[in-house]
Amino acid sequence: MGSxxxxxxxxxxxxSVARRLGVAPSTLRTWDRRYGVGPSxxxxxxxxxxxxxxxxxxxLMQRALLRGASTAEAAKYALEQMPRAAAAENPxxxxxxxxxxxxxxxxxxxxxxSRLARRLSTAALAMDFGAVQRMLADTIRELxxxxxxxxxxxPVLTALGARWRGVSAGAEVEYLLAECVYAALVRAxxxxxxxRNQRPVLLTCVPDERDNMPMYALAAALAGRRxxxxxxxxxxxxxxxxxxxxxxxxxxxVLWSGRPATADPRLFARVSRGRQRxxxxxxxPGWDPATLPxxxxxxxxxxxxxxxxxxxxxxxxx
Numbered sequence: 500m501g502s503x504x505x506x507x508x509x510x511x512x513x514x515s516v517a518r519r520l521g522v523a524p525s526t527l528r529t530w531d532r533r534y535g536v537g538p539s540x541x542x543x544x545x546x547x548x549x550x551x552x553x554x555x556x557x558x559l560m561q562r563a564l565l566r567g568a569s570t571a572e573a574a575k576y577a578l579e580q581m582p583r584a585a586a587a588e589n590p591x592x593x594x595x596x597x598x599x600x601x602x603x604x605x606x607x608x609x610x611x612x613s614r615l616a617r618r619l620s621t622a623a624l625a626m627d628f629g630a631v632q633r634m635l636a637d638t639i640r641e642l643x644x645x646x647x648x649x650x651x652x653x654p655v656l657t658a659l660g661a662r663w664r665g666v667s668a669g670a671e672v673e674y675l676l677a678e679c680v681y682a683a684l685v686r687a688x689x690x691x692x693x694x695r696n697q698r699p700v701l702l703t704c705v706p707d708e709r710d711n712m713p714m715y716a717l718a719a720a721l722a723g724r725r726x727x728x729x730x731x732x733x734x735x736x737x738x739x740x741x742x743x744x745x746x747x748x749x750x751x752x753v754l755w756s757g758r759p760a761t762a763d764p765r766l767f768a769r770v771s772r773g774r775q776r777x778x779x780x781x782x783x784p785g786w787d788p789a790t791l792p793x794x795x796x797x798x799x800x801x802x803x804x805x806x807x808x809x810x811x812x813x814x815x816x817x
Contacts, residue, residue: 510548513538520557521624521672527557534574536560539583556581561624562617612642612650620655623676631676635683644687644723645802648716652680656712677712681732684715687723694727696812698750701777703731703740705766705785710757713783713801717753720805726812737769744770744777750812751778753798756785764790778811780804 517524531537536556538547549557556577563573615638622630638647659673700721702714711732718730729747744752752770756762762785771779781791782798791797798804 510538510550511554512548516549516554516557519554519625520561521626530557530560530570530574534571534578535583536574536577552581556583558621558625562621612646615641615647616651616655619651619676620658623655623659623672626672626675628675628679631679632683635679636686639683639687644684644716644719645805648684648713648801652716653713656680680712681715684712684719688715688719689722691722691725691727693725695725696727696750698748699727699729700751700753700808700812701729701731701744701747701749702753702755704734704755704757705761705763706734706737706740708734708756708758708761708785710783711755713757714753714755717782717801717805720801721808724805724809726809737766740766741769741772745772749777751780751808753780753782753804753808756781756783758785759787760785762786762790764792764795767792767795780808 511519513524513527517527520527527537538549538553559580560573560577563576564570615634619631619634619638622634635647635652638651641647642650656673656676659676702718704711704714711734714730715732718728721728729749731743735743754766754770762781762783764786767779767781771777779795780798781795782804786797788797796807798807
C-alpha cells in the first residue's frame with residue numbers, strides 16, 4: 500500500500516516548480532547540480548520531476564536565502580532539515596514535516612514576528628496571491644496593525660526589494676506583495692462614524708516620495724484608536740497640498756519622507772499659510788532634524804508617532 504501511494508504522489512516538471520517558486524528553471528538545475536537540492540524521481544527513466552517533499556525542501560532553502568544565508572548555506576540547511584533519503588522513503592510524512600518546519604526554523608527564529616515573516620515571504624516567493632492575502636490578514640489580526648507592519652511586513656518588503664533591486668526577473672514578487680499589503684491595510688482601516696477628534700489629521704507624502712505605504716499603516720492604526728484621518732496615498736504637488744490643507748482645515752498635518760532627496764523643509768511654510776493653523780509634523784527617515792523649521796515636530800517610528808498624534812489631538816488614550 501505504501502509503495503502505491505508513493506508512486507501516485509503528484510509530481511511537477513522543472514518549469515512548473517520554477518514558476519511556483521519565482522525562479523528561473525536554470526536556477527533549479529544549478530541548485531540540483533551544485534548542492535543536491537533537486538528532484539528525487541524520474542518519469543520513465545528520463546524526465547526528472549519534483550514531488551511535494553522536493554518542493555518543500557526548496558521552500559526551506561528560499562526561507563534561508565531570504566534571511567541572508569548564502570546559497571550553499573541555504574542548501575545545507577534545507578537538506579539538514581529535510582534529508583532526501585527520509586523524504587524518498589515516505590513522501591507523505593515529509594510533506595507534513597515541511598509544514599511543521601515552516602513554524603520551527605533555526606532556534607534564533609522562534610519568536611512570532613519572525614515566524615510570520617517567513618511564512619509571508621514564502622507565500623510571496625511562490626506567487627500565491629491568496630496565501631499572501633490570508634497571511635497578511637492573520638498577521639494584522641494576531642499582532643495589530645503597527646506591530647505587524649514593523650515586525651513582519653516592512654522587513655519582508657525590504658528584504659525582497661533588496662533581493663530584486665536592479666533585476667527585472669523576480670521583481671514581480673515585490674509588486675505582488677506590495678499590492679496585497681495596500682489592500683490589507685485599507686481593509687484594516689475602519690470607517691469611523693464618530694471619531695474622537697473634531698477635525699481630522701491629514702496624512703500624506705512629500706512631493707516625489709514613492710514610499711507611501713507607512714502612511715497607510717499609520718492611518719489604519721489611528722482609525723483603530725478612533726482618530727479620524729484624511730489619507731492621500733499619492734504624493735501631492737506642493738501647490739495642491741497647500742490648497743488641500745487650506746480647504747480641509749485639518750487639526751494636524753503629517754508629511755512623510757522616506758529619502759533625504761525628497762525632504763524639503765520649505766514645504767511646511769507653504770502648508771501653514773492661512774487663518775486656520777494646523778499642528779505640523781515631519782515623519783520618516785528622510786527628514787534631518789537640524790533643518791526643520793521651529794515648531795515642526797519630528798515624529799519617531801510609527802508606533803510612537805501614533806501615540807503622539809493621539810495625545811496632541813485628543814489627550815490620553817482610551
